[in-house]
Amino acid sequence: MGFPVLPSMSARTHGVDLKVDHFTDDVFAEVMVSCLTSKGFCILELGLPPPFADQVLTEVNDLKVSGQFYQPATAVAEGLLGTEGSARIAELHRLSNEPSDALGNSDGLRQINGMITSIGVSLGPHTDRLGFDMTHRSHCLLHETGIPNDGPPLTEKDVTQWLEKFLRHTLMVVVFLGPAEGVLTLKVFGEEEADAYEVPTVAGTMVVLRPDILSHQHVSLGRAMAASSFFIHAHAFQKRHPTGGWNMCPAARELDRWAMERARALKSRSQGDSDWDPALPREFQRAMNLSYFKGNMVAVRGVACKFPGTWLVDTHFRSFTGGVDYVTEVPYARWDKDQYYDAHPECWRWAKTNSKHGAFMEGVELFDAKLFSLSVAESKSMDPHQRLILEVGYDALHRMGMRKNTLMNGSGSVYVGHAFGDWGFVEKSADVGLGPTGGAGCIAANRLSFVLGIKGPSMALDTDQSSSMTAVFMTAESIQKKGHGVIADFGVGIGAQIMLTPTWWTQHTAMGWLSGKGRCLTYDAAASGFVRGEGVGGTAMRPLSEVVDGQYVRDEKLPLVGILAGTCLNTNGKGASLAAPNGMAEQEVIAGAVRNANIASQDVDAVEAHGAGHPLSDVIEVGSLLRAHRYEDTTPLAITSVKTVVGNMMESGGIASLMKNLLGLQWGFLACLLHLRELNPHMDDLADSNPAAVLNEHLAYTRKSAFAGTMSRGFGGTNVCGINWGTLDEEKVPSVAAGHQPLHFWPGGGGFLDAQDRPEQGYYIIGSWMEWSDPERMEEEGGGVYGYTVMLGENAWEQFQILLDGDLQRALHPGGAKMGKETAVFGPHEGVVGASTWIIDGRCNWVEASAPPDEGALTATGPGDAGNEIVPADTLDGGKPGDKYRVRLRVAGKWRLVSWHKEEEASAQGDGPYPVECIGNYYVVGSWNSWNFEELKRDANDHGLHYAEVTLRWGTGEFQIVRNKDPCQVLYPSTYKATDNVEVLGPDEDGDGLHWFITGRPGDVFRIELQRSVADGNDHKQVSWQRVRHENG
Structure with a gap:
């Protein structure tokens, strides 16, 4: 199907921009894009043969008889063709290219559907000029005009089906089928001065319009049918609002308002998890839970760390974007690895280890004793764990907004995940004393409470690799108002683990924990254990809201890293062995955390898994995650593990996972695994039955806010699961512009130009053919149109501007050099003559196309194929020296537009070359x-x-x-x-x-x-x- 071009806009008759005939797709797309960017719509005359038009109407009548049409809700109809134009609609979900379907023999409708698709195909390569991409289109929709009345009430299903389309529709294609004629009334959103523009709609008229810019209401005195479809923006599933929010059309705004009020009402009545009402569409439940969840409501308001590579949490997370691997060989500042390393798998029998790698932090020996009012002598005798716990704990509280004077005598809880360390095995200098509290594990939390004057629960916890998440769980529990116990006003949960000596490495090698490969290959087929890592992390928490005069009030001024929506802790109980992972227990702890968050398990988009790099336990954990989160959903669950980046940090590993989750939600993406080359073959059966996405590349969250889980498991069977809620931090990740492009011109007119923007004598043109001097007056053609004929010189192009009253200091220009027609008109401005210009360019553009085959030629693609060649592309304004173009300035109210079209071709002289x-x-x-x-x-x-x-x-x-x-x-x-x-x-x-x-x-x-x-x-x-x-x- 080709489209020949009519004269330029000022000369178009009956408002038609294109007529269907044999013409190139390049020209068709050029005209379409020009119309859409300048005025927001394009009118095509399809010229449907009467027999074909009758066939289509017959097929539509058959659908009506079969009960396919229904009346939409009023808010939905307003977003389509209005309450009169979409009095009844039919959704052709199953319209396909198959010879037969539920719609019967609908060849005519299939061809109409194909015509709509061809619009997207033709515009696809040119949408950069429109300012958006298109990934897909909606199903074809049939409309029947009628007398408006009170439609059915709006439902959650309507919102789920239509709000997404109304938010991100960028093009609407409407084909009017008759039999009655009608009028399509277009108006510009947000332009009160703009007058309405009416498009006659006879059978065979196609209108392509920008529904995000224009309202579109169809009326007819008789029965008129139409077919339509929306083309959807490339970020069709990206829920993040752009800067200033979405440019919602009125229909989308009404659906969004109704949805928010409905979600608030439903959530306020909900007592259990959100699976309670199966009648609610799943997407509506998800949106409701993301916006109005009622879980633990524990706010993480400060995070701090001392991890390998950095002491800043944001820097640590941002390093994941480049796939940094913090694992190195053991530095000599810790110990001489050569004395303890042996590659033999049985080396533990002679007190050696098969691992010489780890992730080590710097500055373990550094400490600011004065900050905590400690003497140098006492500081030297302290276990470095205690020193780092003081620094990281206070850092987290400081980032929450608290200071030493506000912490003193405050009601706060301190929980530290910390095991008996290596301090007692470290060789010490003679001036290092052996104080009774310097190496005591129980003092790890108490010393922080002591030096800061915090009165509240203070406890050191050791549940092996789940210690830090256990500390986070206890901290969250301590600040929640449950029962009649003493509730802390705030809390800090810390995990700490430092490798000072290789004392325990031999035992870990004997247990098969450590990997001789020197990396943690979680979920990889070659996984054989983990490498050790170290670090200290702290999370400072408060209740998300406080009760003031019986009302929950949230302080929006306080920093917010994320929310612990739900947490749960359990143990495996009796199993195969004390250290064996228990899939049922892991599923139970996940279900408990989801229940405490008062959400549905399918609402969780991703999980930061324990993922210690053991083939069997990793498979069991993934199976537990999938069964607990996706037992009745097909949306893939994203799974990652931070241990592939920083190793297994043991007691502090859980809090490292939690921070990765919280920061990922702030930055809007999931950081991937490292070293995943071939998936563990034992996970194939899980992948077949449950949707999983084990990430080996970064993945953006599909919404501005999301739920993500954190799993942690201890050697003794302690399992901890946390459900985190977070949202994008607009300061860290600024929103993109909304992509709304205002119209350059509105043919309906409306409004007035200011006096300084209007000429007194007339409009003049000045250009490159006249050496940018002696401007000439444009002819007034009537109806606010002014014209001038330009002949192309030997360059086959000319540039020009338009002057008010011939004044060089009052120039109208396009706002850029060498701009095409039907772009925005700026000015009048001074000092821009010759700089910002329109260009009439008759030169052809060159494109790559298939060359005609050369018989007998042998090329890289096979015999008889000459490959591709560069050929000139047909363009609307293509011409040659001597051709004449009519330039027109059109003024309609406060809008102005400059366009041109070829008026006369230069004639050849004789029979020779031109x-x-x-x-x-x-x-x-x-x-x-x-x-x-x-x-x-x-x-x-x-x-x-x-x-x-x-x-x-x-x-x-x-x-x-x-x-x-x-x-x-x-x-x-x-x-x-x-x-x-x-x-x-x-x-x-x-x-x-x-x-x-x-x-x-x-x-x-x-x-x-x-x-x-x-x-x-x-x-x-x-x-x-x-x-x-x-x-x-």
Whole structure:
């Protein structure tokens, strides 16, 4: 299907922009894009044959008889073709290319559907000019006009089905099928001064419009049918609001308002988890739980860390974007690895270890004793764990907004996940004392409470690798108002683990924990254990809201990292062995956390798994995650593990996972696993029965806010699960612009130009063909249209601007250099003449296309295939020198538009090639005339020959040639300091520094010649010179 082009907008009749006929897709798309960007809609006349139109109406009537049509809710109809234009609709979900379906023999409707699809196919490569991409289109929808009445009430199903479309529809294609004629009324959103524009809708009319910019209401005095479809923006499933929010059309705004009120009401009545009402659409439940969840409501308001590579949480997370691997060989600052390392798998039998790698933090020995009012002597005797717990704990509280004076005598809880460390095995210098509390594990939490004066629960916990998450769980529980116990006002949960000696590495090797590969290959087929890591992390928490006068009030001024929506802790109980993972217990702890969050398990988008790198336990954990989260949902669950990046941090590993989750929600993406090359084969059966996405590359969250889980498991069977809620931090990840592009012109008019923006005498045109001087008046054609005819010179392009009253200081311009037609009009402005211009460009664009086959030729693609070749593309404004174009300025109310179309083609002369006379003036600018313009004379016998005689002031001279005194039309050589036998480039503005170079004696007179001829599309240019005499004879 091709589309021939009618004259430009000012000359179009009956409002039709295109008529269907045989024409190139490139031209069709060019006109479509031009119309959509300038006025927001395009009208096509399909010219449907009467038999075909009757067939389509017959098929529509059959659908109506079969009960396919129904009345939509009023809010939905307003977003379609209005309450009258969409009085009844039918959704053709199953319209396909199959020979038969539930709709019967619908060949006519299939062809209409194909016509709609062809619009998207043609516009696809050009949507960058529209400011959006299109990934798909909605199903075809049939509309029947009728008398409006109170439609059915709005439901959650309606919101789920239509709100997404109304939010992100960027194009709407409507094909009017008759039999009655009607009127499509278009108005601009947010432009109160804009008058309505009416489009007659007869059978065979297609309208392509921007539904995010224009309202569209169809009315008819009789029964009129139409088919439509929306084309959806590329971020169709991206729920994040852009800067300033979505540019909602009124229908989307009404559906969104209703949805928010409905979700609030339903959530306030909900007592259990959100699976309680199976009648609610799943997407509506998800949105409801994300916006109004009622879980633990524990706010994480401060996080701090000292991890491998950095002491800043944000920096640590951002390093994941580059796939950084913090695991290195054991540094000599800790111990000499060569004394303890042996690659033999049974090396533990002779007190060796098969691992020499780990993730180590720096600055373990650094400590600010004065900050905590501790003496240097006492600080030296303290276990480095205790010193780091003090620093990280206070750092987290400080980031929450608390200071030492506000912490003193405060009611706060301190829980530290910390095991008996290596401090007792470390060789110490003589001045290091052995205080009774320096290495005691129970003091790890108490010392922080002591130095900061915090009164509340204070406890050190050891549940092996789940210690830090156990501390987080206890901290969250301690600040929640449950029962009659003493509730802390705030709390801090900390995990700490440092590798000071290899004391325990032999035992870990004997247990099969450590990997001889030197990396933690979680979920990989080659996984064989983990490498150790270390670090200290802290999370400071408060209740999300406080009760004030019986009402829950949230302090929005406090920092918010994320929310612990639900947590749960359990143990495996009796099992195969004390250390064996228990899938049922893991599923129970997940279910408990989801229940405490009062959400549905399917609401969790991702899980930061324990993932310790053991093939069997990893498979059991993934199976538990999938069965607990996706037992009745097919949405893939994203699974990652931080241990592939920082190793197994043991007691602090859980809090490292929690921080990765919280920061990922703030930054809006999931950081992937490392070292995943081949998935564990035992996970294949799980992947077949449950949807999982084990990430080996980063993945953006699909919504602005999301739920993510954190799993942690201890050697003794303690399992902890936390459900985290977070939202994008607009300061860290600024929102993109909404993508809304205002219209350049509205044909309906409305409003008025300011007095300074209107001419008193008329509009004048000035351009490159007149050396940007002596502007000429445009002809008034009536109806606010002003015209002027431009003939293309030998360059096959010309630039221009429009002046008010011929005043060079009152120029209308497009806001950029060499802009095409039907772009925005700016001004009047001063000082822009020749800088910001429209360009009528008759030159062709070059594209790659399939070359015709050359029989017998053997190419890389096979015999008889000549591959691709570069060919000229057909363009709407394509032309040649001598062609005439009619430029028009159209003024409608406060809107202005500049356009042009080819009015007359130059006629060929004789039977030979088409010769073009050079109508421009040429000037030489050189070093001998201070780079001023010196005109070349035109030879009387050869109109393509231009010459001038110049005198060298010195022994050398440099020059260029300029057409019409225009700096955008410079002729220059292809090389620096060129002679007269090099290629001539231009005319354009790219010749800076490229000059012809003449050598001679001071006083020598040279004749410079420019030979330019344009014939049959070939532009031949040659510059030469010769010495003719000396100025003294």
